[in-house]
Amino acid sequence: MKDYKNILIIKMSSLGDVIHALPTLYAVRKNWPNAHITWAIHEQFESLLPGKPWVDDVIIIDKKQLKKPAYLWQLRKDLHSRHFDMTLDLQCIAKSAIVSLLSGAPEKYGYWELREGSNLVNKALVGEHKYDHVIERYLDTVRALGGDVEGVEFPMPAYVEAEKSVKHKLQSHGVEDEYVVVVPGARWIVKEWPLLNFGELCIRLCESGKKVVIAGAPDDAEKGAFIENYVKNKNLINLVGSTSMPELIELIRHCEIFISADTGPLHIANALKRPLIALFGTTSPKRTGPYGGSHVHLIISPTSKATPEQPLVDDPDCMAQIPVDAVWSVYEQVIGKEL
Template sequence: MKDYKNILIIKMSSLGDIIHALPTLYALRKNLPNAKITWAIHEQFAGLLPGKPWVDEVIIIDKKQLKLFGYLKQLYTDLRGRHFDMTLDLQCLAKSAIVSWLSGAPEKYGYWELREGSQFVNKALVGKHQYDHVIERYLDTVRQLGGSVDTIEFPLPSDATCYQHVVDMLGSEGIQDDYVLVAPGARWTVKEWPVLSFAELCNRLCQEGRKVVLMGAKDDLGKSQSIVDAVQSNNLVNLTGKTTMPELIELIRHCSLYISADTGPLHIANGLKKPLIALFGTTSPERTGPYGGDYIHLVISPTSKATPENPLIDDPECMAQITVDQVWDVYKAL
């Protein structure tokens, strides 16, 4: 692999996509231990990135201002002044291609799926995993640049202060450890398992004596409250909307089991190699699902038509075909 000295990785969103790109960061650092690595990202996802030795610097990109000439001029001056010798665009959209072009790097690369005109800025790095899981697609960029990929690791950040805050929040609810973490929301409604199904599952867990913690973004507050109202158990704790991104990572890091449909925190759980139960139907787990070892347990809707070639199916009834009994059987087997 060429001895790059100053690399810009561009992956600005979203949560799950950034997690999928972390093994590429790991591989780059292992191949180039002395390079300076900078990551361009949207502010709300910056908490997902680890610090040194993995990432030396973070550049916050304001998506809303990318169409404004004044902002572009400022970004141009900033990026050019950093003298990058290579950009690796793992977003491959118009917005990321703009950042790649503004960088002025003499070598600009992306993974094979260049979209929205990004092919006019970046050179596609096409490997043998072109149609495999997106993690492998990203890793092919390192392979095609002559680097080695020996393992798949997710260098997620760790924060002792955030961990202590999580411990305090859980302790105030009577939870020390050994809790099941449940995320009822998802970015798109079509990916969600019905709230009533989550409520029944949580009710069974609570009746068995398990401590169950609900989590998610503020947009998920309504779903979580519906579950709390339905279950009415002291074993159920609702922390939805109460954690920052670093605290969310620590909350997931210390759970004993994670359960959700295809949503961003699922990929954090996967990156932390936590035992997890993932519910899929309208998206393809072969393309963007949890990827790794035997800690992953998938429950796939019997009516799922999602494939790696057609990874998102707009079928509002698909996820409802997963029964509580199916998920419960997987849980009991664990």
């Protein structure tokens, strides 16, 4: 195994994808404990990264500027000044290949699925998990470089001030102890469970005496407002669009159970090993679902056609085939295990 001293990891987006790359960061650090590790990422996802000893430095890549020659020239100067001896591109698309190309590193690698011309820059590192979960595909890069991979570990950051802030927000809504986090939104509408279903589930949770915190991005504020108005119960707390990324991490870290469809915060819950219920149908959990533990409880639509080979199926009716009763039944089983 080559003794790399200065490594650049490239994974700029999105939320779930960055989380999926953290086990590879863990493995890189374990195999090259003395290396200086830098991570290139978009600004909105920077707070997903742990600090030292895992990541020594972070480079913010401005996606909007990547087509501008002046920005590229300055980025090249910055990257070259760091004297990387290896880049590990875990995104493997055009924009990440540009960063890899400009790095000046003599060795440029990516995982096997080199897309959008990234094969012109990076050398594919192929392993036995080529068609398995993306976490294993990324980890194959470490294996191919001669490193050892001992399980799947997520080095997540912890935010003391954000934890205090979230606790204060919850207390202002009467939440003093256990609560359930529900995230109704998703990046693509075909991945979403119907809002009426989320509303009915929240009604059951609230009427059972549980405090329910709905969360998500500012873009999902209308969804949060709809559920709040639909449920009309003091046990429901609407924090959709009201948390920073560090606050969202800490909100999820301390929840009793997490419930959502295939969305970014789901992968935070998985990384933090919170008991979770994940609803899938139009995407393949075998490729990008929560991975690595008994805390994961999957519910898959009976009409799902998604596979690792066809990971996203445009079926607008698929997620609606998961009944509220099915989710409630799994919830009761999970609660029984936790008691």
